[in-house]
Structures are given as structure tokens and as C-alpha cells.
Amino acid sequence: MWTGSAPLSDTARDVMKVSRTAVLGVVLALLGLISLFATTCTPTEAAILSTLTPTTARIGTADVPDGPKGHWQLVFYDHFTGTTLDAANWSTCYHWGCTDAGNNELEWYEATQVRVQHGTVSLTVVPKQTNGKEYVSGMLSSYGKFSFRYGYAQIVAKLPVGQGLWSAFWVEPENGTWPPEIDILENWAQSHCVSLYVHYGSSNSWDSANMYVPTASSAFHTYGVDWEPGTISWYVDGFLVTRLTVSITQPEYLIANLAVNGKLPPNSAVRFPQSLVIRSIKVWQHPAQPGGEVTY
Numbered sequence: 001m002w003t004g005s006a007p008l009s010d011t012a013r014d015v016m017k018v019s020r021t022a023v024l025g026v027v028l029a030l031l032g033l034i035s036l037f038a039t040t041c042t043p044t045e046a047a048i049l050s051t052l053t054p055t056t057a058r059i060g061t062a063d064v065p066d067g068p069k070g071h072w073q074l075v076f077y078d079h080f081t082g083t084t085l086d087a088a089n090w091s092t093c094y095h096w097g098c099t100d101a102g103n104n105e106l107e108w109y110e111a112t113q114v115r116v117q118h119g120t121v122s123l124t125v126v127p128k129q130t131n132g133k134e135y136v137s138g139m140l141s142s143y144g145k146f147s148f149r150y151g152y153a154q155i156v157a158k159l160p161v162g163q164g165l166w167s168a169f170w171v172e173p174e175n176g177t178w179p180p181e182i183d184i185l186e187n188w189a190q191s192h193c194v195s196l197y198v199h200y201g202s203s204n205s206w207d208s209a210n211m212y213v214p215t216a217s218s219a220f221h222t223y224g225v226d227w228e229p230g231t232i233s234w235y236v237d238g239f240l241v242t243r244l245t246v247s248i249t250q251p252e253y254l255i256a257n258l259a260v261n262g263k264l265p266p267n268s269a270v271r272f273p274q275s276l277v278i279r280s281i282k283v284w285q286h287p288a289q290p291g292g293e294v295t296y
Contacts, residue, residue, distance in 0.1 A: 001168035001186060001259065065152045065284055066222040067235035072284035075294050076146050079280050080121040085114055090140045099133060104262035106134045113138035122275040123258040125165065139257035147174040147253040149293040151285035153184060154224035155256065158277045161217040162270035165189035166259040169223060171252035179204055180248040182232060185223040188261065192216045196234040200246050209234060209242040220279055229291055251293055254281065
């Protein structure tokens with residue numbers, strides 16, 4: 001989003017992949033799954049993946065990523081137990097303020113819109129005039145509390161639905177520079193197209209892939225990124241979506257938020273309140289990763 005241990009047995013498998021041949025014309029065959037770049041998420045173009053074998057088993061008693069195999073060590077987690085947000089992990093505004101004016105967003109973030117209950121945290125948006133903005137909403141930021149370089153970051157989430165609602169789970173540099181940025185999940189809630197972005201380089205080069213997830217707003221799914229030296233790989237429900245050759249070396253912190261898009265604002269069909277509901281956020285690293293770093 002640029003300016004710039006709850007079990008997952010109910011995580012849905014209804015996921016489709018689509019192509020982005022108009023931009024790169026490249027088909028990646030990785031781990032036996034066809035991953036295609038996409039600029040659209042038309043269901044008729046999508047390959048149905050629900051009958052395929054996922055790349056790893058579901059998270060159960062062993063707390064491992066729902067994505068890449070290998071030897072992993074859990075270095076950050078929040079299962080959102082109890083009724084209070086863990087302030088050691090999260091702030092409820094950006095470190096520079098409580099909105100992102102550079103994105104033409106219509107929300108103001110408030111702690112009141114972040115609610116922990118029933119093993120989830122809900123980031124909830126409602127219409128309310130606040131500090132010149134038309135909506136109040138919720139966000140999580142680990143700035144100054146946790147950052148990492150290299151590893152696998154994963155969210156388990158159910159998305160809102162409605163024009164103008166902009167969910168995201170992403171990382172950006174702890175040192176305040178921009179880019180680079182890795183968007184593990186972005187969704188404009190007028191569709192079930194989940195977008196995966198990376199921004200990098202002084203000229204803000206970027207690339208992306210899309211997944212069509214028809215139950216994104218009615219079921220929990222896992223969305224993750226494997227950030228390694230020189231490569232970034234995205235997974236949805238354990239399926240590899242795409243892998244890009246990109247070098248990002250700055251330590252980055254975590255952000256999850258529900259913004260309101262000022263370019264395509266909510267219309268009268270949107271029923272408020274709407275929430276981005278998160279079951280868990282976790283980060284793993286390889287125990288002996290060269291160049292790996294964690295800061296608390």
C-alpha cells in the first residue's frame with residue numbers, strides 16, 4: 001500500500017489463479033504449480049487450484065508457515081487472544097500520523113476501531129467526520145517494536161466487502177526511507193482480486209501478481225511472502241503464486257490496515273461497519289539465514 005495459535009482447519013481452499021501476460025508474457029512453473037502474472041482477476045480466465053495439493057500441510061500443532069517448506073524458526077507472532085491489543089507488538093497509527101494523505105485516502109485511524117475478541121483482531125471502518133476525514137478506521141503498525149530482514153511473513157485474514165475499502169498487509173523500511181515496500185496482500189473490496197506488489201529502486205520500479213479468491217470476504221485465508229536475499233515469493237493458502245528476482249536489504253516493519261480509497265470512494269451499496277478480521281500475524285526466519293536480522 002504505497003504512498004507510498006489458532007488452528008486453520010476452516011481456512012478456505014477456494015482460490016483461483018489468473019494471468020498477467022499483457023505486461024510480461026511470462027509463465028512460471030514452480031513447485032509443480034502454474035503461476036501466472038496478472039493485471040485482471042476474471043474468474044473465467046482463472047485456473048482452479050482447490051483440487052491441487054498445497055505446498056505444505058495446514059498449520060496445526062506444528063507452528064510452521066502455510067507456504068514454503070524448510071527449517072523455520074518463529075520470531076514474531078500475535079494470535080490476538082484476550083480482549084486487549086498487545087502494545088508491545090503494535091501501534092494503531094503510522095509513526096508520522098493517523099492517515100496517509102499522499103494516497104488520497106479518506107480515513108482517520110483511531111485505536112477505538114481496533115478490537116480484539118474471540119481470537120481475532122478486527123480493523124473496522126465506519127463513516128464519521130474526524131480531523132477532516134470522512135471515515136474512521138483501524139490499523140496495526142509494528143514500527144519501533146519489531147522489524148526484520150529476510151524471512152516469511154504471514155497473515156490469516158477475512159476481508160471486508162464494498163467499493164472503496166482498501167485492505168492491506170505490507171512491510172516498509174524501519175529507517176523511514178521509501179521504497180522499498182513489499183505488499184503481501186492488497187484488496188480493493190469491490191472485487192475478490194487479491195493483489196501482490198513489490199516497490200523497489202530509486203525510481204519506484206514495481207511489479208505485481210494477482211489471485212482471484214472468491215471467498216476472500218466470507219472465509220479466512222492465509223497470505224504470505226517469503227523474502228530471501230535476491231528473491232521474493234508470494235503464497236496464498238499454501239500455493240505459490242509468483243516468485244520475483246528483487247533485492248531488498250533494509251530491515252522492514254509490519255503494517256496491516258483498512259483504508260478508504262478517495263479515488264473510488266464507497267457508494268450507497270456499502271453497508272457499514274465493515275472490518276478486516278485478522279486471526280494471526282506471524283514471521284518466521286531460517287535459523288542460520290546469512291544476513292538475517294530481527295529487532296524488537
